[in-house]
Amino acid sequence: GAVVSQHPSWVICKSGTSVKIECRSLDFQATTMFWYRQFPKQSLMLMATSNEGSKATYEQGVEKDKFLINHASLTLSTLTVTSAHPEDSSFYICSARGTGTGVSPLHFGNGTRLTVT
């Protein structure tokens, strides 16, 4: 089945630094990728939707200058958390949807646990 690889699986960084998270579709072309944030014991909150070659669409309340999303190719999207602060610590999950599909489920990466100290 379709595989989405997310890297790194965990990262610890100091406050004020930036962190980049990669999301790759390994065996299909992902026209649309989604970035979610999950707080402990809570559901997934959609942060943004990105389409290859165009600007990401951010959900209300998500700072686009803080969470930079780049979807430069059909197999790669990146999320950069800029000037990270402890409140940005969370579990970030990407998902991807392929081309040529009708009603299809999204394929999820395994998530990245970010801890900002």
Added chain:
Amino acid sequence: GNSVTQMEGPVTLSEEAFLTINCTYTATGYPSLFWYVQYPGEGLQLLLKATKADDKGSNKGFEATYRKETTSFHLEKGSVQVSDSAVYFCALFRAGNMLTFGGGTRLMVKP
């Protein structure tokens, strides 16, 4: 707008017990419905899906039937195992390529 409501957890069961996790939804038109499972420290995996009314999705002993009259998609399993311990998310899919998730239900199965 679209919404999904799941029963709150945690649900704690003994091994081989019967499982039901309730899920109801609100949506216009005819959404597709999904159950995803999240094991500790991992992302989400699709467990099963149903795309139209009266469809039954099934996988790994889990089942859920798309009930339009009650706008429900309850997850069931006849005999749970310790390895089924995870968080389960009900979700609906509508135009715009977006999934709307329920709040998740944590299942704990004790040996």
